[in-house]
Amino acid sequence: MPPSLPPRSPLILRITRTSAKIFLSQIFKIETRGQENLPTQSGFILLPKHRRWEDIPLLSLAAPRPLYYMAKHELFLNPVSRWFVSSLGGIPLNRSRPLESRQSLKAMLELLKKGEGIVIFPEGTYYRSRMGLGRVGLIRLILSRSTSHFIPVGINYRSRRTRTRVQINFGSPICGSSMNNAEGFLSQMMKEIARLSGF
Numbered sequence: 001m002p003p004s005l006p007p008r009s010p011l012i013l014r015i016t017r018t019s020a021k022i023f024l025s026q027i028f029k030i031e032t033r034g035q036e037n038l039p040t041q042s043g044f045i046l047l048p049k050h051r052r053w054e055d056i057p058l059l060s061l062a063a064p065r066p067l068y069y070m071a072k073h074e075l076f077l078n079p080v081s082r083w084f085v086s087s088l089g090g091i092p093l094n095r096s097r098p099l100e101s102r103q104s105l106k107a108m109l110e111l112l113k114k115g116e117g118i119v120i121f122p123e124g125t126y127y128r129s130r131m132g133l134g135r136v137g138l139i140r141l142i143l144s145r146s147t148s149h150f151i152p153v154g155i156n157y158r159s160r161r162t163r164t165r166v167q168i169n170f171g172s173p174i175c176g177s178s179m180n181n182a183e184g185f186l187s188q189m190m191k192e193i194a195r196l197s198g199f
Contacts, residue, residue: 030062038065043111044151045148047193071085143182147176149176167198
C-alpha cells in the first residue's frame with residue numbers, strides 16, 4: 001500500500017471486530033448464505049446493497065476473512081478518524097474529485113493483486129427500501145485494470161420483537177473482464193444485488 005495510506009492494524013481490527021460482535025449480537029441475528037463464493041486465494045470485489053450504516057460492521061462479521069473498504073473521504077479529514085478507519089481497512093475515495101484519490105485507487109488495485117477482498121457500495125449511499133442507481137466510475141476503472149471477480153451481495157433486514165434478523169447473501173462470482181461494456185456489467189450486477197436483497 002502506498003506510504004500515504006496508513007496500513008491496516010491486525011490488533012485494532014481484532015479488538016473492533018470482537019467489540020462489534022458482542023454489541024451487535026444484542027440487536028441483530030445474522031444469517032449468512034453463499035460464503036463459499038468468496039475466493040480464498042485471489043482478490044475479489046464485493047458489491048453489497050447499502051441500506052444503513054450497520055451494513056459495514058455486519059458485513060465484516062459475515063465475511064470469513066478481513067476486508068478492505070472504499071470509504072467516503074470525509075471520514076479521513078480528522079487525524080483520529082483517519083487513523084481508526086484506516087486501521088480497519090478503510091481506503092478514502094473522493095467521488096466528486098476522483099483525481100485526488102489517485103493514491104487510493106493505486107492502493108486498491110495493488111491489494112487486489114495481493115489477493116485481498118475490497119468492498120465497494122455501488123449505490124454510494126443509503127437506500128433503505130429501494131435500489132439506488134449504481135455508480136459506474138470505479139467499476140469501469142477496475143474492469144480496465146484488473147481481472148478480479150465481482151461478487152454481488154444482498155442484505156435484508158427484518159424487524160422482530162427481540163432482535164432484527166439480517167440476511168446477508170453472497171452471490172456467485174462474476175468475471176468482469178468478459179464484459180465489453182462497464183454500464184452493461186453494472187446493470188447486470190445491480191439486478192443481481194436487488195434479487196439477493198429481496199427486491
